[in-house]
Amino acid sequence: MSDILLAFAARGLSQGSWGSWLAWLLVTTQLTILAVTLYLHRSQTHRSVDFHPLVAHALRFWSWLGTGMVTREWVAIHRKHHARVETADDPHSPQVHGIGTVFWRGAELYRAASAHREDIERYGRGTPDDWIERHLYTPRASWGPALMLLLDVALFGVAGVAIWAVQMAWIPLWAAGVVNGLGHWWGYRNFETADTSTNLSPWGLWIGGEELHNNHHAYPGSARFALRRFEVDLGWIVIRGLAALGLARVLRVAPALDIRANVGLPDADTARALLAQRFRVMSEYFHGVIAPTLREEAASAGANLKALPRRLRRALGNGGRWLDAASRERLGAFTEGCPRLQRVCEFRARLAALIERNGRNGDALLEALRDWCHEAEASGIRALQEFSARLKGYRLVGEAA
Ligand SMILES: [Zn+2]
Ligand SMILES: [Zn+2]
Known part of the structure; x- marks a missing residue:
């Protein structure tokens, strides 16, 4: 036993x-x-x-x-x-x-x-x-x-x-x-x-x-x-x-994005896609506009990009939102010497504000979006122009999340 x-x-x-x-x-x-x-x-x-x-x-x-x-x-x-x-x-x-x-x-x-x-x-x-x-x-x-x-x-x-x-x-x-x-x-x-x-x-x-x-x-x-x-x-x-x-x-899955070619002006489809895909848009802006501009500016100024920690470079994608005061100051001092980088960061902030204020009516959003694209195309900054052309073609596939 x-x-x-x-x-x-x-x-x-x-x-x-x-x-x-x-x-x-x-x-x-x-x-x-x-x-x-x-x-x-x-x-x-x-x-x-x-x-x-x-x-x-x-x-x-x-x-x-x-x-x-x-x-x-x-x-x-x-x-x-x-x-x-x-x-x-x-x-x-x-x-x-x-x-x-x-x-x-x-x-x-x-x-x-x-x-x-x-x-x-x-x-x-x-x-x-x-x-x-x-x-x-x-x-x-x-x-x-x-x-x-x-x-x-x-x-x-x-x-x-x-x-x-x-x-x-x-x-x-x-x-x-x-x-x-x-x-x-x-x-x-x-x-x-x-x-x-x-x-x-x-x-x-x-x-x-x-x-x-x-x-x-x-x-x-x-x-x-x-x-x-x-x-x-x-x-x-x-x-x-x-x-x-x-x-x-x-019941629901994330909406997919379709990029239409040669869209002259942003339309209601663009605006809807922009709101539903707002986080993706901002991520594409960082990788497609800010990062290449940063590299070009650094190359033309002969600056060593490595001098700026990756954490700070990444922070340019959200306007330094999560940085402490000292880091934000350091980033500000760096961008001061790079006018084109400053320019694309301003465009980022305007696009973010435009998307975040989505309580406004559709017509006002569309108008602001058209102004943004128009100015981006007139900026003379190639990455920004290309981003704007692509942005205009945004359209949702499937349902919104
Ligand atoms: Zn969480
Ligand atoms: Zn959850």
């Missing part, structure tokens, strides 16, 4: 060893990531995809089992992040709280945010409020992880406790620390969004596509996060698979 007990304690019901522990960890942590990205994030928070009730509940159940997080709280905190991004009200902005705090203590920030009950009610509207939510998932949130611990120990004996510890650390580390922290700190940007979001890697395989965080901030309503040819979004692959089986319905 004691031999049986000892064997159970050592290896559990599975009697498995390293290989099976790792396989179980891989499967369960990926399921948890999928429950978060597909159910909590894309479906509940942003309503970009609908799942068959059975799939939706399976994901919701797994999110309870694997994380013990309450759907309404998660959704509310994340919606608030989008609504108040990089301000003092953002629940987890590295700009406000510092990268160290968001990375290492992201779970604490999450708990603090969930204590704001008014926000949870306000931002958490439309999340499940059925019998099982009111009697189990919300009031007994910690029972999910407790049940997972029992399951781990039953399957693997004492090793199950270590497996459980890894499972429980998964979301605090990858979602709270890596996505919320590093995803607003380090990586590449496709879109000049009005925040510091970044894509951590073009292959969002490990965290279900959530690594493509700059793409997500550019088009929060899009069910697909991968937007460039080399980007892969695992969550989207799963959605496509479920949709093929009739178990998911995609």
Whole structure:
């Protein structure tokens, strides 16, 4: 009898060893990531995809089992992040709280945010409020992880406790620390969004596509996060698979852009595309106009571009919005000696203001856009002229995000 007990304690019901522990960890942590990205994030928070009730509940159940997080709280905190991004009200902005705090203590920030009950009610509207939510998932949130611990120990004996510890650390580390922290700190940007979001890697395989965080901030309503040819979004692959089986319905994806040739004057299609693709436009302006002008100016002045750190060069794409006073001064001193660079930066600021003031009526926007293009073409700066010609041809393909 004691031999049986000892064997159970050592290896559990599975009697498995390293290989099976790792396989179980891989499967369960990926399921948890999928429950978060597909159910909590894309479906509940942003309503970009609908799942068959059975799939939706399976994901919701797994999110309870694997994380013990309450759907309404998660959704509310994340919606608030989008609504108040990089301000003092953002629940987890590295700009406000510092990268160290968001990375290492992201779970604490999450708990603090969930204590704001008014926000949870306000931002958490439309999340499940059925019998099982009111009697189990919300009031007994910690029972999910407790049940997972029992399951781990039953399957693997004492090793199950270590497996459980890894499972429980998964979301605090990858979602709270890596996505919320590093995803607003380090990586590449496709879109000049009005925040510091970044894509951590073009292959969002490990965290279900959530690594493509700059793409997500550019088009929060899009069910697909991968937007460039080399980007892969695992969550989207799963959605496509479920949709093929009739178990998911995609509600929205990011609009695609079409460039018409030889458009003389910007028209209503141009203006619509410009507003829907505003972050992309600003990113194209940086790469197509500011960066080449910067290189030319530096070459003609014999200046060494390396003298200006990359961080400062990149800041020209957003008017130095995230720089501290000293860095902004340093950048100002550099651009002072480069009149053409200054000129294209002024054009950038005017274009950004034009897009951001999108509350104005369509005719006024169109008129301002026509003036901008006209002046850009008369500027004598080739990169700016080419950008303007391309901009006029913008037209949306598909629906707006
Ligand atoms: Zn974010
Ligand atoms: Zn989001």
